[in-house]
Amino acid sequence: MLELREVAKSFGGLKVLTDVSFTAAAGEVTALIGPNGAGKSTLVNLISGYLSPNAGTIALDGEDLTGRPAAKAFAMGVSRTFQVTGNTAELNVFECVAMAAYRQSSDYREVNRIAEEQLRSFDLWPYRSRRLGDIPTAMVRVVDFARGMAANPKLLLLDEVMAGLTPVEVDVVIQQVRACRETGVAIVMIEHVLQAVTALADSVVVLNNGHIVATGSMSEVSRSEEVREAYLGRAAAH
Numbered sequence: 305m306l307e308l309r310e311v312a313k314s315f316g317g318l319k320v321l322t323d324v325s326f327t328a329a330a331g332e333v334t335a336l337i338g339p340n341g342a343g344k345s346t347l348v349n350l351i352s353g354y355l356s357p358n359a360g361t362i363a364l365d366g367e368d369l370t371g372r373p374a375a376k377a378f379a380m381g382v383s384r385t386f387q388v389t390g391n392t393a394e395l396n397v398f399e400c401v402a403m404a405a406y407r408q409s410s411d412y413r414e415v416n417r418i419a420e421e422q423l424r425s426f427d428l429w430p431y432r433s434r435r436l437g438d439i440p441t442a443m444v445r446v447v448d449f450a451r452g453m454a455a456n457p458k459l460l461l462l463d464e465v466m467a468g469l470t471p472v473e474v475d476v477v478i479q480q481v482r483a484c485r486e487t488g489v490a491i492v493m494i495e496h497v498l499q500a501v502t503a504l505a506d507s508v509v510v511l512n513n514g515h516i517v518a519t520g521s522m523s524e525v526s527r528s529e530e531v532r533e534a535y536l537g538r539a540a541a542h
């Protein structure tokens with residue numbers, strides 16, 4: 305289980321997150337939603353070690369993750385995807401996924417077996433030799449998702465994996481997220497695609513202006529006036 309307590313982050317004088325506390329259980333999908341600029345990506349960067357909080361604690365299965373660098377967080381079982389995936393453009397699909405499988409084994413045959421298994425389960429095997437720079441961005445996000453799972457993580461952070469997918473493709477990825485949840489991994493998903501949040505979220509955390517304004521099931525949070533204000537503006541909430 306992931307547990308955040310009173311996490312805060314500022315950039316210079318700009319407070320981006322204040323007093324953020326929530327938990328995300330193993331075998332569940334926790335959706336992190338909120339308007340643009342709410343602080344969702346910053347939170348994912350804090351959990352995955354790409355940023356360090358100014359205050360508060362982050363723990364995974366009781367182990368302290370607070371301020372651990374990204375490589376250490378990965379070794380401790382935190383996998384994440386990226387909204388912008390340009391750094392890996394020269395790798396092919398197989399190499400990208402195999403890289404993460406090294407968390408599970410240092411034997412290259414085992415690494416290749418894990419990478420093949422993940423690529424087949426994501427229907428990416430036919431694309432294994434394609435350079436990431438040559439495939440559509442929406443497919444790169446799914447490769448990134450498969451890479452995240454190839455590490456056999458305790459926690460998988462999905463940062464807008466559905467962005468740019470067609471509704472049919474969203475349905476396919478929804479099934480893939482469900483299959484991953486079955487493995488018992490805790491999934492924290494930043495998502496703007498409502499179809500996906502409604503279909504997948506066991507619980508929802510709503511951020512606005514760096515604060516949590518609601519937590520609960522999708523139907524609970526959508527009844528909250530603060531949530532409607534955050535999304536639709538004050539007038540629409542009345």
Ligand SMILES: Nc1ncnc2c1ncn2[C@@H]1O[C@H](COP(=O)(O)OP(=O)(O)OP(=O)(O)O)[C@@H](O)[C@H]1O
Pocket residue numbers: 315318320338339340341342343344345346347
């Ligand atoms: N490195 C940084 N330096 C300064 N300000 C930053 C930095 N990173 C993010 N911010 C600011 O922090 C706020 C929250 O940004 P963040 O990207 O976390 O929001 P978000 O909820 O993920 O938005 P989106 O849905 O658009 O991705 C924004 O005002 C942003 O401009």
